[in-house]
Every structure is written in structure tokens, then in C-alpha cells.
Amino acid sequence: DTGVSQDPRHKITKRGQNVTFRCDPISEHNRLYWYRQTLGQGPEFLTYFQNEAQLEKSRLLSDRFSAERPKGSFSTLEIQRTEQGDSAMYLCASSLSLGGYGYTFGSGTRLTVV
Amino acid sequence: GENVEQHPSTLSVQEGDSAVIKCTYSDSASNYFPWYKQELGKGPQLIIDIRSNVGEKKDQRIAVTLNKTAKHFSLHITETQPEDSAVYFCAALDTGRRALTFGSGTRLQVQP
Numbered sequence: 001d002t003g004v005s006q007d008p009r010h011k012i013t014k015r016g017q018n019v020t021f022r023c024d025p026i027s028e029h030n031r032l033y034w035y036r037q038t039l040g041q042g043p044e045f046l047t048y049f050q051n052e053a054q055l056e057k058s059r060l061l062s063d064r065f066s067a068e069r070p071k072g073s074f075s076t077l078e079i080q081r082t083e084q085g086d087s088a089m090y091l092c093a094s095s096l097s098l099g100g101y102g103y104t105f106g107s108g109t110r111l112t113v114v
Numbered sequence: 115g116e117n118v119e120q121h122p123s124t125l126s127v128q129e130g131d132s133a134v135i136k137c138t139y140s141d142s143a144s145n146y147f148p149w150y151k152q153e154l155g156k157g158p159q160l161i162i163d164i165r166s167n168v169g170e171k172k173d174q175r176i177a178v179t180l181n182k183t184a185k186h187f188s189l190h191i192t193e194t195q196p197e198d199s200a201v202y203f204c205a206a207l208d209t210g211r212r213a214l215t216f217g218s219g220t221r222l223q224v225q226p
Contacts, residue, residue: 004157033213042120042203042216043158056211091157101146101207103214105157 004106025094116208120217137204146207
């Protein structure tokens, strides 16, 4: 296991379509985070999981956004009815529990909504 | 929640010079402050971090200082090299959410 893996790396979709991104964390990391990064900005926290439990989701941008981590391993982030404003880089990170120190980020999925 | 301010937004230095990036945070309970380097098309990579029980930490050409009273911390890069050119982000651990809050980034350009 060499790091956090995200798939796909790039996604172009038409406005109104649904998209789903996948994140595979480092295997021994039980915390998993989703962030969004727009051009010229720092990553913006969306949600996180400890094992399969979603402990914080109040920062998900709207009810069109949802995330799952069904077995405490990989996670998916879904955006329904995409809008042009959803165009961004979606980053996943993982860490060991007990404080969230030492995040390791994946390379991200770049979403373009046309 | 935590709020992190970072400046400057861009920084250009000559190779061999030093670079300093500064951040302030709002949550006095925050106790962990990492710095990330992001290259084009890649995710942020942790380069150094500091916890609130120390005031300074150094790793080769990189150092971070923390002033808890003033709620600010800084990244210092000495003997800069062209490969140091990237976007650098500071972050602070939001004690409520146990998730990192990031600054807006500093684009560092090291001129050969």
C-alpha cells in the first residue's frame, strides 16, 4: 500500500448528471476525509469518517452531496444533479485516529461540469 | 470553527535566499499545525508539522515556529532551490471537528 488512491483522476460531466468518486485510503488508517479545492484556494473540509461512521457532515455543500464508507475501507463521494459551480478538485485524505494528525492526501479527482 | 489566514499569497525569491510564510489561526484550543506543499496536478504533501507543546521544529532546510500567545505560526525555508517552487498551505486542527482547516495558500517561485 503506497498511499491514498483516488479514481478517476479527471471527470468531465454535463450539468445535471450525477457523478461518483472513489477513494482508497492507506489500509491501516481508520480516518478518511473529503475536501474540495477550487482554483487558487486551500482545501475546504467537507466530511469525514472514522471507520464506517460518518462523524461530521455538516460541511457538505448541499443535499446534493453525499458520502459513504460502507465497510470502513474505501469511500465514495456522490454529487447529484451537478452544477457548474461544482467544478473543483475533490481530495481525499486518510490518517490514523486519535487526533487526525498526519493526513496523507490522494492526488484528487478533478471535476469539470460543462 | 477554526479560521486560518495565510500570507503572502505569492512570494518570489532568488535561489539561495530564504522564504518565510506566515499564518494566523483563531481557535486557541488548536494544538496541531502542519504545512503542506502542493505541486501542479498533485494532492498536498505534508512537509513539516508542529504541536502546541513546542515552539520550533526544524527539518534540514525547513523550520516552523509557533507563537501560541499570538496565535500565529510560520514556515521558514532556507537556501531555496528551484524545486521548492510550489504552493504551500498552512493548516490548523479544528478541535471541534477533528479535521484540518487550511489557509488559502502561498505560491512560492524560486528564480534560478
